[in-house]
Amino acid sequence: MVAPQDPREEVIQAWYMDDSDEDQRLPHHKDPKEFVSLDQLSELGVLSWRLDADNYETDEELKKIREDRGYSYMDFCEVCPEKLPNYEEKIKNFFEEHLHTDEEIRYCVAGSGYFDVRDRNEKWIRIWVKKGGMIVLPAGCYHRFTLDTDNYIKAMRLFVGDPVWTPFNRPHDHLPARDMFKISCRRKLVTALSMLLRNLCNSLLIGSIVLALINKETSVYMVCLCLRLLELPVWFNCLCSISACLVAATAVNSP
Numbered sequence: 399m400v401a402p403q404d405p406r407e408e409v410i411q412a413w414y415m416d417d418s419d420e421d422q423r424l425p426h427h428k429d430p431k432e433f434v435s436l437d438q439l440s441e442l443g444v445l446s447w448r449l450d451a452d453n454y455e456t457d458e459e460l461k462k463i464r465e466d467r468g469y470s471y472m473d474f475c476e477v478c479p480e481k482l483p484n485y486e487e488k489i490k491n492f493f494e495e496h497l498h499t500d501e502e503i504r505y506c507v508a509g510s511g512y513f514d515v516r517d518r519n520e521k522w523i524r525i526w527v528k529k530g531g532m533i534v535l536p537a538g539c540y541h542r543f544t545l546d547t548d549n550y551i552k553a554m555r556l557f558v559g560d561p562v563w564t565p566f567n568r569p570h571d572h573l574p575a576r577d578m579f580k581i582s583c584r585r586k587l588v589t590a591l592s593m594l595l596r597n598l599c600n601s602l603l604i605g606s607i608v609l610a611l612i613n614k615e616t617s618v619y620m621v622c623l624c625l626r627l628l629e630l631p632v633w634f635n636c637l638c639s640i641s642a643c644l645v646a647a648t649a650v651n652s653p
């Protein structure tokens with residue numbers, strides 16, 4: 399059975415960029431292509447939704463997101479020569495690597511465009527946002543924007559309170575928003591690693607239980623069961639799991 403696709407992936411896709419200096423509006427895929435999942439983006443603090451762009455005025459889901467996240471301000475930014483004053487200059491400025499001291503929240507209601515963000519190792523990730531895609535770039539995250547080859551986007555801009563659009567071009571590492579962003583990324587990484595370790599420990603414990611059951615080693619089985627029931631710190635869980643595994647393996651191997 400094929401796993402159902404995340405509906406967001408139909409309107410938001412991300413990938414690592416190549417290093418070529420060709421037209422910024424081209425996709426700039428690596429060869430072979432290297433896609434980035436929406437979960438990987440969320441580890442960088444980039445949030446995403448798929449919404450009903452044909453009915454944004456009455457969309458209850460959008461209303462709830464705005465209420466939950468306090469997005470009281472809303473306007474639209476249409477990027478094309480006819481609608482955007484100082485089009486050429488704006489296009490150039492959008493593509494300068496910069497950060498903001500607040501979230502950048504963009505909901506694509508028509509057209510499409512690329513939001514590029516830096517990953518933990520400073521590599522560029524290109525996020526293609528199409529009609530119905532909404533993303534939040536966290537405050538302090540270096541990024542840039544460009545149209546794609548279709549040359550048009552209409553984006554809803556949301557903000558908490560009175561909007562501040564000021565871009566701080568790189569380097570701007572002395573801003574508190576940058577420190578906060580780095581701390582939050584580190585926290586997310588530690589949480590992800592702890593989860594990984596915890597899952598590994600649980601697998602070890604299950605392995606130990608199976609070995610203990612095969613060998614009718616009820617004491618090991620009981621210890622494993624108790625450990626599984628306790629919410630232990632991850633390092634202790636790890637230590638216990640390895641010990642349980644060793645004891646169970648020794649028990650199986652003993653004559």
Ligand SMILES: CSCCC(=O)/C(O)=C/O
Pocket residue numbers: 475477492502504511541542543551553
């Ligand atoms: C599609 S909205 C225009 C881009 C923009 O507002 C911005 O701040 C890019 O970083």
Ligand SMILES: [Fe+2]
Pocket residue numbers: 496497498502541565
């Ligand atoms: Fe920006």
Ligand code: NI
Pocket residue numbers: 570
């Ligand atoms: Ni400055």
